[in-house]
Amino acid sequence: MNLFVERFMEVVAILFITYMLLYTTFLFLSVLFGAIRLSEKDRMVRLNNEIKHDYYMPISIIIPAFNEEVTIVDSVRSLLDLDYKLYEIIIVDDGSTDETSNQLLQFFPFKQTNSPIHRKLKCKEEEAIYEATVNRINLTLIKKANGGKSDALNMGINVAEYPYFVTIDADSLLQGNALEKIIQPVLADEQVIAVGGMVRVAQCVDMTDGKVNDYRMPWNPIVGMQVVEYDRSFLASRILLDQFSGNLIISGAFGLFKKDVVIATGGYKTDTIGEDMELVMRLHTFMLNNNRPYKISYQPEAICWSQSPESFRDIFTQRRRWYIGLFQSLVAYPMMLFRFRYKPVSFISYLYYWLFELLGPFIEVFGILTIILAFQFDLLNVPFMINLFLIYTGYGILLSLTAFFQRVYTQGLRLYTLDIIKAIFMVVVENAIYRYILSLVRVTSFIGYKKKRKTWGTIKRQKHMDF
């Protein structure tokens, strides 16, 4: 028995070392490319290497909303102050059971209309349509039967007037220049069909009229750890994948899409939880299948501030949804690997998401169980394990801190000593404890999961001014 366990442990050790080597290499390359690209971008902005115009393409902003009475008015108000000449705002109330629509109707001069809707994409029937014009910006509010976030987004696309649309969450705030920044890749390259913006944690920021007044690390460690996580994801791995147009996710919190291409692919799928990732995967496969040249870009200068969960309960719910969405999107497109295996988006991006994002939590939990087993059979080299853990955690801490400081210099933020101390604390806890808790949450995601349930992933909202 002992010999069997010994052999088993040897095999596991080899697999683990290979896995960790691949993962650390990916992280290393992410930070390296992130650092190079951010430094280059910083220089580009200083040297006016930007497409800057008074008039850009007109954009439709689509806000799907479900029970968002707390934040919806502030969010729409903030969108009316963007530094952009021509855009419209479409709010789709997906059968809210609270006062979402009433709040909007009270605050803005909406009038009910019978505007006909061209149903290019299938979605549930509208119950009422309201239109208003504020500061020469057209606002449309659609009240419809509950059909889920994808259904609401499809309705928004049907109503959108302009050739490009942006999707944002109902609790999000866009920075004043966010639209100007997110459209720039489209003007620079006609092949761009979608652009992802950078999503940051709204609880940290003090904003007036789309301008950041101040930025502080939050006291709440749950929010703080998400700040660190977002920095690492948005300032490192997405930049690396963007080198070959290989991002498979454009966050639903802030992304720009070419409308006709999205309509050609069938819009958002209503039977999936991770509708944002699923759409991007479909765009990739659609364009590759049809041999059409295309690019999906990432623009870290286009910034959206989105509320993050503040309690363990909310964050666990959110992460379960994200994980199931990831699973659904990856298993739905195996052709990414088989049919287009020579494309970097397949053998790097697709494999990365499979190995490190989807299977990663299982591998981590399996690793912990193996350690316990090895300890039971007295096969564990404890000093080596501690050493390995410290190196691995130290490496993670270093990467996260680098991303944190990169954000400070690229966005010209003021740096406070207290924020540095908080960041170091958050980074240590996040790498040593939090990530393992989240792995466990992901592993248990499928417990209680019902395939056809089309629920909204709601978290407890706060009014923006309460931060």
Added chain:
Amino acid sequence: MFVFVTYFYLLICLLILFYTIGYIFYQRYDHHREERVVKNYKHMILEQQQAIVQGTYMKRDYRKPLLKELKKTKQLIAFEKALHQLDNENVSISAYLTQIEPVIKKLVTHYQEYDLMEKAYLARFIANYAKDSWQDPLIYRTLVSYLDHASIYLRENVLMATYQQSDPKWIIKVYQYLSENELFHHPKLIQDGLLSYPYDSEALIDELWKERQTFHEPIVLGMIGFITYQSDRYKHIFYDMLKEKQINLEVKIRLMRYFEKHHHPKVESLLISMVSDSQEPIRIIAVYVLRTYPSEKAIATLKKALTDASWYVRKNASQSLLAMHVSKSELLDVLTGHDRYAKEMLRYHIEEEEEGGMLA
């Protein structure tokens, strides 16, 4: 091996972290340094401007050290910030700018050795201050030479600079370079850029149009957009073009839009025939543009278009009918007819118009 590789990665990441932290401190220092330099430049520019206004010429021993300083990109950034601040303070610096043209001529030659981003910066700097001040062909000939292996930003900035000098020749040269090398430049950028041309736009249009065969499609599209905003002298030319069968769809659409802004009676029958074109985009634009050609024939065509298979054709047709101030009674046959789509669309737009109090 894993530990060794990880230590190697750790070392490199540590260096990146130190570099990043160091850069944050450097940024702060640089910010203060730059503020001081900008202040000095402002003081110097004002002094020189005053002297020039009083009739004194700029001395050679002023230009030489200025050139030496501006060869350093950081100094050029500070110099531009000083000019920008003075501009915001409504201080007139045009005489000063004219006097430093020899410096810019030498600078533009010197920057040929620099990298793409620095060249792009200089081009944008020239674009911002060239108007009425820096017209020497040498500047623009050199800028055109920057285009080899240029980034989109450098191409755009060189174009912006050429729009600020009066000779269309340099704009044409850049367009031809882009076309020969099949470098995409968005029509919207071409159109907006041309609109910033501050001199005789009609003369520019004529020169550009003469050379249009040498430009590729995105540039022609941008040019037509520009002409639509600036000139009504192209009715006959565009009408003849529109009649051609081999014309590209995008170009055709742009030409049709021209006739929405610039009324030309001859085009009405052509537009009416286009309402039954097999291509949907042509029908959509044709019914839209017809709103500016109110006649019985046009009204009858638009009423018929209300039953078109395309949603957008029906939508534009109903809007065009109302824009022509056709009364409800004239539309009664549609409103009481059997076509559900036509009725629905028309009713909505009538309601919309009635809210605005426009319907007769």
